[in-house]
Amino acid sequence: MSTPTTTAPSSDHIMGVYNRAPLAVERGRGARLWDTKGEEYLDCVAGIATNGLGHCHPRLVEVLKEQADKLWHVSNIFRIPGQEELARRLTDATFADVVFFTNSGTEAIECALKTARKYHTAGGNPERVEIYGFDGSFHGRSYAAINAAGNPGYVEGFGPRLPGYSQLTWGDHEAIKAAIANPTTAAIIVEPVQGEGGARAMPEHCLTGLRALTREHGVILIYDEVQCGMGRTGRLFAHDWAEDAAPDIMCVAKALGGGFPVGACLASAEAAKGMTVGVHGSTFGGNPLAMAVGLAAFDEISKEETLANVRDVAGYFNQQLTGLKDRFPDVILDVRGKGFLIGLKLVPVNREFMALARDQHLLVAGGGDNCVRLLPPLNLTVEEAREVVEKLEKTCEVVRAKAAT
Numbered sequence: 001m002s003t004p005t006t007t008a009p010s011s012d013h014i015m016g017v018y019n020r021a022p023l024a025v026e027r028g029r030g031a032r033l034w035d036t037k038g039e040e041y042l043d044c045v046a047g048i049a050t051n052g053l054g055h056c057h058p059r060l061v062e063v064l065k066e067q068a069d070k071l072w073h074v075s076n077i078f079r080i081p082g083q084e085e086l087a088r089r090l091t092d093a094t095f096a097d098v099v100f101f102t103n104s105g106t107e108a109i110e111c112a113l114k115t116a117r118k119y120h121t122a123g124g125n126p127e128r129v130e131i132y133g134f135d136g137s138f139h140g141r142s143y144a145a146i147n148a149a150g151n152p153g154y155v156e157g158f159g160p161r162l163p164g165y166s167q168l169t170w171g172d173h174e175a176i177k178a179a180i181a182n183p184t185t186a187a188i189i190v191e192p193v194q195g196e197g198g199a200r201a202m203p204e205h206c207l208t209g210l211r212a213l214t215r216e217h218g219v220i221l222i223y224d225e226v227q228c229g230m231g232r233t234g235r236l237f238a239h240d241w242a243e244d245a246a247p248d249i250m251c252v253a254k255a256l257g258g259g260f261p262v263g264a265c266l267a268s269a270e271a272a273k274g275m276t277v278g279v280h281g282s283t284f285g286g287n288p289l290a291m292a293v294g295l296a297a298f299d300e301i302s303k304e305e306t307l308a309n310v311r312d313v314a315g316y317f318n319q320q321l322t323g324l325k326d327r328f329p330d331v332i333l334d335v336r337g338k339g340f341l342i343g344l345k346l347v348p349v350n351r352e353f354m355a356l357a358r359d360q361h362l363l364v365a366g367g368g369d370n371c372v373r374l375l376p377p378l379n380l381t382v383e384e385a386r387e388v389v390e391k392l393e394k395t396c397e398v399v400r401a402k403a404a405t
């Protein structure tokens with residue numbers, strides 16, 4: 001590969017858990033990033049589906065600056081008006097009645113899992129503790145999150161697995177039915193569209209079926225919409241595409257803050273009935289800075305024009321990328337995902353493809369099942385999408401030429 005993938009020496013004092021690209025980013029605007037050498041890149045990573053409105057969206061910058069002059073932090077022992085406002089926006093837009101704010105997706109997942117088990121304890125069923133996740137999922141890096149997802153690479157070497165966590169296989173309907181009918185089951189947790197797992201969308205009728213079954217057996221249904229939520233699929237939440245599929249609990253983060261760290265665990269009043277004073281909390285969760293940016297991001301993302309743009313440009317992408325797959329079957333095996341959570345399953349190793357795309361000044365994210373993901377900002381224009389496709393085409397040509405040598 002012409003671009004090295006080793007860690008730069010200047011990263012020496014950073015714990016070595018990241019396989020960083022050799023790119024030091026200095027500034028960004030919309031879907032563009034510039035490195036410290038002034039080189040421009042088209043950004044289809046967007047902070048891994050986090051900068052939903054692109055870099056330095058003027059409204060987000062404005063509200064953050066305004067809030068920085070007013071109040072940064074007070075702790076959750078006081079009322080925080082911004083929290084109440086954003087919670088109202090989120091509950092008005094969803095099945096939920098209450099919200100717990102966090103700083104990250106992982107913390108939202110922790111809250112969801114605790115809420116589910118506490119619901120059963122509060123209901124007089126403390127034996128209901130089993131949590132079932134799905135293979136290929138990603139829910140974050142805390143102990144509970146890695147145990148819920150069960151990816152061996154993330155669980156091994158960290159001591160015994162937590163009890164009460166198992167994984168189901170997508171499409172194994174009999175096993176799914178048995179797990180839900182198990183009288184000690186507390187909850188099922190699922191990403192309606194898997195992100196890290198390689199842009200795998202659960203069919204809509206399966207979400208509807210999961211909802212019906214979990215309801216029938218009194219099992220809590222948790223959606224992890226940390227990556228696929230907040231407009232990424234062209235609806236505000238990915239499960240909105242499915243009929244009668246609203247969960248009991250849902251985790252949101254990433255684009256919720258448009259790049260400012262914030263997450264949220266949403267729940268129905270019934271599901272949250274065990275979450276009483278003192279059983280959970282956070283120092284920073286929902287602080288005024290995060291809430292100011294979160295409110296502005298929510299208002300922009302929930303606009304019909306933003307969501308329609310995702311649907312329209314995703315349609316263009318789908319058509320163009322399918323064409324690319326047909327022209328380069330030696331490079332692209334599959335085009336999948338939903339909206340702007342797009343996966344290209346590749347023949348070459350995905351990290352090599354990412355480095356070659358970077359040579360074309362295009363940034364794409366990796367993913368499971370040897371995919372690369374395109375996760376552009378939701379306001380990407382068709383012209384920018386055309387540029388993305390051109391750069392991908394050039395990358396495919398380079399891959400083909402290398403394979404021939």
Ligand SMILES: Cc1ncc(COP(=O)(O)O)c(C=O)c1O
Pocket residue numbers: 048103104105106107109138139140141191195196224225226227228253254
């Ligand atoms: C689906 C999903 N859940 C949870 C997380 C964890 O979020 P965070 O990294 O903000 O803790 C991620 C992060 O990539 C994610 O994609």
